[in-house]
Amino acid sequence: MSDDASEGRGEPSDRRFGTRSVHAGQSPDPETGAMAPPLYQTTSYVFEDADTAAELYALEGEGYIYSRIANPTVRTLEDRLASLEGGAGAVATASGMAALDSAVLVLAEAGDNVVCSTDTYGGTTAYFAKTATRREIETRFVSTLEYEAYEEAIDEDTAFVHVETIGNPSLVTPDFERVAEIAHEHGVPLVVDNTFATPALCRPLEHGADVVWESTTKWLHGSGTTVGGILVDGGSFPWGEHGYEEIAGQNHAYHDVDFSRDFPEAPFAETVRFRSLRSLGNQQSPFDAWQTLQGLESLPLRVEKHCENAEIVADYLEEHEDVAWVTYPGLDSHPTHDNASEYLSDYGGMIAFGLEGADGSDPSARGTSSRAGYEAGKVFCESVEVAQFLANIGDAKTLVIHPASTTHGQLTPEEQEEAGVTPDLVRLSVGIEDPEDILADLEQAIDTATRACREG
Ligand SMILES: Cc1ncc(COP(=O)(O)O)c(C=O)c1O
Structure with missing residues (x-):
């Protein structure tokens, strides 16, 4: 910090x-x-x-x-x-x-x-x-x-x-x-x-x-x-x-x-x-x-822990075979990683990612992802247990939402695209819980969402 x-x-x-x-x-x-x-x-x-x-x-x-x-x-x-x-x-x-x-x-x-x-x-x-x-x-x-x-x-x-x-x-x-x-x-x-x-x-x-x-x-x-x-x-x-x-x-x-x-x-x-x-x-x-x-009073301590946990979660998601893409300013792959490194003292607690969806056949489908990715995002949000599915960010608790069907749902598809909201995007506000419990929760929710979409 x-x-x-x-x-x-x-x-x-x-x-x-x-x-x-x-x-x-x-x-x-x-x-x-x-x-x-x-x-x-x-x-x-x-x-x-x-x-x-x-x-x-x-x-x-x-x-x-x-x-x-x-x-x-x-x-x-x-x-x-x-x-x-x-x-x-x-x-x-x-x-x-x-x-x-x-x-x-x-x-x-x-x-x-x-x-x-x-x-x-x-x-x-x-x-x-x-x-x-x-x-x-x-x-x-x-x-x-x-x-x-x-x-x-x-x-x-x-x-x-x-x-x-x-x-x-x-x-x-x-x-x-x-x-x-x-x-x-x-x-x-x-x-x-x-x-x-x-x-x-x-x-x-x-x-x-x-x-x-x-x-x-x-x-x-x-x-x-x-x-x-x-x-x-x-x-x-x-x-x-x-x-x-x-x-x-x-x-x-x-x-x-x-x-x-x-x-x-x-x-x-x-x-x-x-x-x-x-x-x-x-x-x-x-x-x-x-x-x-x-x-x-606890802002610096909390933010440090949010950043620490977010880095662990971003690395985990990046390696996950059912995750199509991950965005986190701390990842080298992020398009503005250099600006974030210059202007921020750490990379924050927010992550966005998309799930493969129905058949997992197109891992590079960010932005073009189909209805399957949209549905997978929704099921993922319904399936979390430690994390909470709600419209806020920045709490001590890990929070998730599917912006295309909620926060950005009133924008036109063009406006959503301009704002970087793809249909499959899941927004994750990483909390300060023990990271092992966050990862276990994400694992079971990703599994449920991926299976549900492949089966149905
Ligand atoms: C980046 C950003 N700015 C502003 C706001 C609006 O803040 P509030 O909900 O306190 O009106 C939000 C709410 O989510 C936000 O995410």
Whole structure:
């Protein structure tokens, strides 16, 4: 696990990643001595007097007004994640999707466009293709590794460029620095979804990204009990120079405040707070933030074990005669193994693979695999016993899903293909159980799926 993340807000520079996972953003409660972060399960905060109240509303004082805008427990999570990502500030949201929606609200308006790589989570693709369009924001999808395509797609109405650190579920890692350079040459920020890597493996802000967002629902929390999201502001994009009026300039939606002037360290994050959280209610609940803080304490340890187990499982699948193909960024055979080696400190806990299906006659049939591979993927998911068949990733438990019939089922076959979702693809989120038990479970589920498809 890499130790050298740059320091975050208010953190001594000599504290390393593991230490900051446990301590950043928090110290024992000065009044009670409580060591764990207190859960401030409150909607509002009593004002000291009328002048203080007026100052808080005018954003001229430090303090809390209402938990739709900010809450001390949520703030601890925000500060910790800003520190872990090496950002200048952060805002927690109700879900990963709420984080994306918040970024779009602040960065784009009707008539603008977004340039997004195709190796992207199905929910994000659907959001851009079917929801952002309701606000007349167009998305131009470009093949993730075709860098000229980004260049061609960007024009004067482009609001931002979007990529994922490790694409869901293709596990493709782009050359961030190259994409960032292209975006910056055109005066637009690079926004990165770092959900699959987490800051334990990659900090995109160190590679040219301007904004990072994540679903905290996955590895950051780690136990599958809360849904949440985070947006981290790198703090260095020159918003004013490039005409981002919500962030730099008098914001008529909030008392004519100029966020870049009043919050120079993290103006994007604070604009999100006062525009998206305040006006759309995209905030994270204190209880969810409190739970995620517990999970974050063990993030580096868990991620290390996820990676260790995933490597064992990838090697096992690669050798298995009933497995047609395996994708894992740590395998030399992965098309972006080199980018992953450059940008990640390890290769993560996600694997995708396809089963031979009915007759096993075409082991190179990735992408062309027939109905048999599709059916085999479904039966495999129904047959696991240690692993769980469900729609999440990043839990301590091993999780499986068949994207073509579920998460990506609403995309057209062409869109599925562009997103790297072949009909037979099984997505595996490798947990932290004992690897022998994971392998035994996979063995019996592969056997059941292969036999069922060959017989029927
Ligand atoms: C890569 C990625 N980004 C974003 C999301 C959305 O996060 P949430 O479910 O917390 O809204 C997901 C959900 O699976 C995801 O896999």
